[in-house]
Amino acid sequence: MPHSAAAQTTDNPTSLCQTAASQDWFEDDWACEVKGDGLAIAAPSQTAILADTLDDSVEQFESFFGPTTTKVAVVGASPLPPEGKQLLEEAGYVVLPWISKAARQRLVRASVERQVMEQTAALPEAQRQALLERALSQLEQGEADDNQAPSPTELGSLAHEAGHLLLKAMIDGAKTLPTGQIRYGSSAPDWLDELAAVLNENAELTSSRYDSARERLAEGKSPLSYTLEEFLTMEHPSLKAAELVRARQGGGGNVAIALSGDEAKRFLEQSGGDPVQFYVQARLFADFMLDATGNQQVFREITQAYSSDGDLADWLEENHAAYGLPSDTDALAVRLDEWVAARLKQDL
Numbered sequence: 103m104p105h106s107a108a109a110q111t112t113d114n115p116t117s118l119c120q121t122a123a124s125q126d127w128f129e130d131d132w133a134c135e136v137k138g139d140g141l142a143i144a145a146p147s148q149t150a151i152l153a154d155t156l157d158d159s160v161e162q163f164e165s166f167f168g169p170t171t172t173k174v175a176v177v178g179a180s181p182l183p184p185e186g187k188q189l190l191e192e193a194g195y196v197v198l199p200w201i202s203k204a205a206r207q208r209l210v211r212a213s214v215e216r217q218v219m220e221q222t223a224a225l226p227e228a229q230r231q232a233l234l235e236r237a238l239s240q241l242e243q244g245e246a247d248d249n250q251a252p253s254p255t256e257l258g259s260l261a262h263e264a265g266h267l268l269l270k271a272m273i274d275g276a277k278t279l280p281t282g283q284i285r286y287g288s289s290a291p292d293w294l295d296e297l298a299a300v301l302n303e304n305a306e307l308t309s310s311r312y313d314s315a316r317e318r319l320a321e322g323k324s325p326l327s328y329t330l331e332e333f334l335t336m337e338h339p340s341l342k343a344a345e346l347v348r349a350r351q352g353g354g355g356n357v358a359i360a361l362s363g364d365e366a367k368r369f370l371e372q373s374g375g376d377p378v379q380f381y382v383q384a385r386l387f388a389d390f391m392l393d394a395t396g397n398q399q400v401f402r403e404i405t406q407a408y409s410s411d412g413d414l415a416d417w418l419e420e421n422h423a424a425y426g427l428p429s430d431t432d433a434l435a436v437r438l439d440e441w442v443a444a445r446l447k448q449d450l
């Protein structure tokens with residue numbers, strides 16, 4: 103099959119995988135698998151669970167935001183091979199990079215080795231090796247192997263990232279942002295962008311969000327780190343770091359923001375803010391609104407309000423009576439506080 107056949111393979115996932123496998127960027131030890139709206143190109147032992155996770159994540163997204171024609175693919179390489187990304191995008195997929203735990207460990211070890219060797223260039227060889235061994239011994243112990251199944255947390259993070267891309271595809275399509283306007287994911291406000299991602303997470307990540315909220319409560323702090331007004335207008339705490347990563351990667355989008363360990367620590371230092379509390383607040387606000395309105399697709403309506411140049415306050419003014427909500431965001435904030443307090447008490 104000729105390499106330019108992407109358009110013809112749009113409705114034929116098997117031949118899309120065949121086309122992908124015939125191209126130069128497709129590595130020898132990869133497999134390609136399609137499940138419904140999910141596609142995975144990775145180690146053969148991982149493709150089924152990755153493709154399933156993505157198929158589920160499209161379904162989960164649709165349950166909150168309505169039907170989408172966008173499908174999600176993951177490729178076991180970071181950064182993504184540009185030709186592979188293009189082939190999949192032409193076939194209607196948004197594309198995420200995937201790094202297995204084993205591959206991530208190799209990357210971390212390689213970067214530690216590089217750093218130690220750079221910093222110790224002036225020392226005698228035996229001393230350098232001793233320092234290197236000590237640095238490596240401080241890394242996460244135990245070798246992950248490439249065939250190890252992805253953990254629930256990794257799969258939840260993948261679904262989270264899929265949520266970002268699906269929302270962006272839904273509201274922005276091929277549209278680029280006006281010059282000078284920089285947002286974390288899409289042209290939606292950062293809170294809504296993050297909320298779409300958090301709503302796509304699995305049960306493991308969702309309960310970790312509630313654990314974080316309870317921890318803050320136990321420390322005598324409010325589980326909501328920001329006032330509702332701040333939350334609705336703030337920039338994503340990781341925006342600055344994401345921009346740095348983007349710049350380093352040559353300006354291309356599709357940043358893998360599923361980081362862990364050392365990478366995550368560096369990312370947080372660069373961003374100067376802990377995004378975890380932003381995710382927690384997105385989760386709590388989402389669950390509050392779903393519960394208060396009884397409308398599973400309330401954020402679809404709110405997204406539409408933003409798409410037509412409105413905001414949450416406008417949506418609230420127009421729809422509060424139908425849902426029995428207060429008419430402005432200050433009063434909504436009070437209701438949110440009460441709901442959170444009651445909700446966190448429930449499961450204690």
Ligand SMILES: [Zn+2]
Binds near residue numbers: 262266296299
């Ligand atoms: Zn996110």
